[in-house]
Amino acid sequence: MDLRELYQDIILDHGQHPRNFHKLDHATHFANGHNPLCGDRVTVYVELDGDKIRDVSFEGRGCAISQASASLMTEILKGKTPAEADALFKSFHAKVTGRDDASVPPALQDDAERLEPLTGVKTYPARVKCATLAWHAFEAALKSGATGATVKTE
């Protein structure tokens, strides 16, 4: 496989210069994600306003894939509802695990396509968890609320 398929410019850009990389002072929800296999750690902060994700950010350290995935996720999720976020995660998860059986509504198509560069990990099974770590943390944040939680990749 061509290395550039996995490490596309957009991934290197977001991996080396992650967006929304800071703590969120007004977070209503947050959670820690930890991949014990490689030691990657990410904390995802969410500010939920009614049924809208007003703001989302992250902090942490890890490989280019995990950092780029977290960065792209925060850009995409701003302004979405938790249900839309869930649909995006489901379709993303299906794609990175080599399935393609979870589609998103037309309104989310553009956002789903922005995550396309990350789906190259599907040929590297050991790296799938790097791409999904931030999403798992986001999901755990919404579930746990302001008390925080720690989610581990299995």
Added chain:
Amino acid sequence: MTLDPATLRRDFPIFANNPGLVFLDSAASSQKPAAVIDGIANFYRTDYANVHRGVYRLSARSTELYEQARARVARFLNARQESEIVFVRGATEGINLVAYAWGGTFLKEGDEVLLTELEHHSNIVPWQLLRDRIGFKIVVAPIDATGGLDLAALEKLISLRTKLVAVTHLANATGALVPIEAIAPLAHAKGAKLLVDGCQAAPRLALDVQALDCDFYVFSGHKIYGPTGIGVLYAKKAILDAMPPFQGGGDMILNVTFEKTIYQGPPARFEAGTPDISGAIGLALALDYVDGVGRGAILEHEEILTGYGVDRIARLPGVRLVGAGQQRLGILSVEAEGIHPHDLATLLDAQQVAVRAGHHCAQPLMERLGLGATTRASFGIYNDERDIDAFAAAIQVAQKTFKR
């Protein structure tokens, strides 16, 4: 007496079945020669039956092969007698056995177990589990600024409270060689026992447990060109004699009634249930293979490759070798500036270079070195300078990929 990796490589079917593979992860697990693979299959085809049980001749033959394997290991380690060799699943089980049976009997509150910062989790966690039950103290000897064990600091930490010094022979995360010969007299002078984790040393060094004067020595079969699921615990006979059983079951008893059970002597006392018979026989074949190649030649080969690798990496801009003290053997742990080890390992994998990336089950050492993870290349008898060149070239491709 030098060995020829290109010739030896033909003994390992994995390479014919994976053309172009540059395998640099023998510290995690080595590949297996055909002599081991076929020998195990042949044993199942011609001589297999359960051991120590049957009165029939086939079982007697299987038992003889199993016990010959024990004698083979005793010879490999230069143990005084075969009964000092206990077959276990691997070094991890060996250390857990010592912690449970020896530590659980002889350690008490107020005692100290001395570990080092170089240890693999398998030589840390069993002692923590036991400490939480008994309440002794775990003391940790530090590394020095170069990454080697600080022997002077270790000496100061050994006291009359120290009941056990448990130390690696060769650090799996960095390749730092530990001078066991120097530690044994220090431990024994204070009445402490010495346990050595020989996982990385056994495939690379000639071993003599009598000369090392260690009380316990453990290693895993799968890292020394043998099968998975088998390993060795060596312990001095007098110590094994004083230890209660580890697990209860068949084969470890002399007589059982519901009121009282009389146990076997060592080593049977520590091998409850049907053992990994084919694993032990496969391990003996692996040791035959290693001795056939020659342990002197293997050490020389590993030293040459290590030296070559150190020089090669020193000439790579943006790549730093993680320190391993005064003596490094068979293992090179590197950091590439601006590239996370997992990205690096994936980029190397795409070029057919197989290495390990991560904390190498030595998180306290990584923490001490200020690293989350490293990328590790480790050598076996089938590796040569071209593999190291391929490793270096693949790193440069990775750097280009990341800096475009």
